Structure formats: C-alpha cells, structure tokens
Amino acid sequence: DIQMTQSPSSLSASVGDRVTITCRASQGISNYLAWYQQKPGKVPTFLIHDASTLQSGVPSRFSGSGFGTDFTLTISNLQPEDVATYYCQKYDSAPLTFGGGTKVEIK
Amino acid sequence: EVQLVESGGGLVQPGGSLRLSCAASGFSFSSSWMHWVRQEPGRGLEWVSRIDSGGGSRTYADSVKGRFTISRDNAKNTLFLQMNSLRAEDTAVYYCAVPYFSNAFDIWGQGTMVTVSS
Numbered sequence: 626d627i628q629m630t631q632s633p634s635s636l637s638a639s640v641g642d643r644v645t646i647t648c649r650a651s652q653g654i655s656n657y658l659a660w661y662q663q664k665p666g667k668v669p670t671f672l673i674h675d676a677s678t679l680q681s682g683v684p685s686r687f688s689g690s691g692f693g694t695d696f697t698l699t700i701s702n703l704q705p706e707d708v709a710t711y712y713c714q715k716y717d718s719a720p721l722t723f724g725g726g727t728k729v730e731i732k
Numbered sequence: 733e734v735q736l737v738e739s740g741g742g743l744v745q746p747g748g749s750l751r752l753s754c755a756a757s758g759f760s761f762s763s764s765w766m767h768w769v770r771q772e773p774g775r776g777l778e779w780v781s782r783i784d785s786g787g788g789s790r791t792y793a794d795s796v797k798g799r800f801t802i803s804r805d806n807a808k809n810t811l812f813l814q815m816n817s818l819r820a821e822d823t824a825v826y827y828c829a830v831p832y833f834s835n836a837f838d839i840w841g842q843g844t845m846v847t848v849s850s
Contacts, residue, residue: 626794657835659834659836659837661777661837663777668827668840668841668842668843669777669827669837669840670840671834671836671837671838671839671840674834674835674836675834675835678834680833680834680838681833710776712776712777714777714779714836714837716831716835716836719779719782719791720779720791720793720794721767721779721782722779723769723776723777723778723779724776725776726776726777
C-alpha cells in the first residue's frame with residue numbers, strides 16, 4: 626500500500642507568514658491528492674482536490690501544488706482562523722490513505 | 733442542502749457489535765460512492781471503507797477487514813457500517829463522507845462516537 630507522509634507534524638508561525646506543508650507519497654499518485662482542514666473539535670472540511678484545485682469558497686491564500694509523489698499546501702498570509710490540523714489524502718485507488726496531519730499554530 | 737447524518741454510536745464491550753447508519757439527503761445518493769472514515773481521540777484520520785453506488789463493490793482498510801461490513805439501502809438513502817468483534821483500538825469518531833463535487837471527500841457528516849471498553 627502507498628504511504629502518505631506529511632511534514633512537519635506541527636509548526637508555529639506568525640500572522641501574515643507564508644506557511645508550507647509537504648506531503649509525500651511512497652509511490653506516484655498522479656494528481657489524485659486532496660487537502661483537508663480540521664479545526665479543533667470540528668469536522669474536517671475539504672480545501673483542495675486534484676492537488677491544486679481550490680474548493681469553492683476556500684480563501685485564495687490557500688494553494689496546492691505537486692504531481693506524482695511530492696505535494697505542497699501553502700498558506701500565503703497566515704490568519705488566526707487558519708489554526709487547525711491539515712491532512713493530505715490520496716484517492717487514486719484504495720486504500721484512500723491520509724497523511725498523519727500537520728498542526729498549525731500561531732506564535 | 734447536501735447533508736449526511738450519522739447515528740448508532742455508543743459504548744460497547746470488547747468483542748461486541750455495533751451498526752452505524754448514515755442518512756443522506758440533498759443529493760443523488762444512489763449514484764454516489766460512499767465512504768467511512770474514523771478518527772481516534774486526539775489522533776489523525778483513517779479511511780475505513782467504501783462502497784460503490786450499486787453496492788456491488790466494497791473495499792476495506794486492513795485494520796477492519798473481516799470484522800466490518802459496509803452496505804447501503806438506496807431506497808432509504810442510507811449507508812451502514814456493521815462492526816463486529818470490536819476492539820479497544822476501534823474507539824473513534826466515525827464519519828461518513830461522499831465525493832460530491834470532486835473525487836475527494838467534499839461532504840462529511842458530523843460523526844458518531846464509538847467507544848469500545850469494558
């Protein structure tokens with residue numbers, strides 16, 4: 626099975642900073658990658674699909690890139706409401722594995 | 733409004749069984765593949781199982797294979813997860829989810845908590 630590895634597992638940044646989260650697949654998955662945001666105590670919400678397509682309503686400070694095995698989620702201007710854990714997920718084939726998550730906090 | 737509402741969670745002893753339900757509304761349930769995802773307390777997300785629109789194709793994570801069974805009733809717009817031989821490590825919030833606008837999990841239910849403990 627393909628493993629999904631996220632890094633870092635946590636980060637602390639200042640409001641306005643540019644934040645980058647990496648997700649690496651153990652084998653190529655084309656662009657079948659999604660990103661989710663989960664705020665504390667809440668249900669995950671869908672941010673990005675097909676590695677770089679922003680879901681309607683998601684702020685444009687979020688962006689995704691990558692293909693094959695290496696992917697990134699970038700928050701270009703970190704806001705207090707972005708405090709959350711972010712997960713990547715492959716959906717090329719089963720199992721539809723999630724990465725371990727990256728917890729984003731404000732300094 | 734597209735909505736998923738899970739139910740059926742609760743406290744069960746190790747070795748016991750539980751059946752979760754997920755009621756769908758606001759979209760064409762009978763045309764949609766459906767998934768279960770779980771999250772242990774304080775931990776990350778784990779994909780559990782999926783079923784195709786007609787119910788003929790079912791796939792499971794290795795951690796639940798042989799113990800859990802996914803099914804659906806398209807006439808009642810409801811997804812199920814039958815969980816047998818439950819273990820402490822099955823303790824989690826269980827979410828149903830659907831790829832609606834894309835092939836990723838656009839829509840999630842609010843989750844139902846399953847606690848396996850004596």
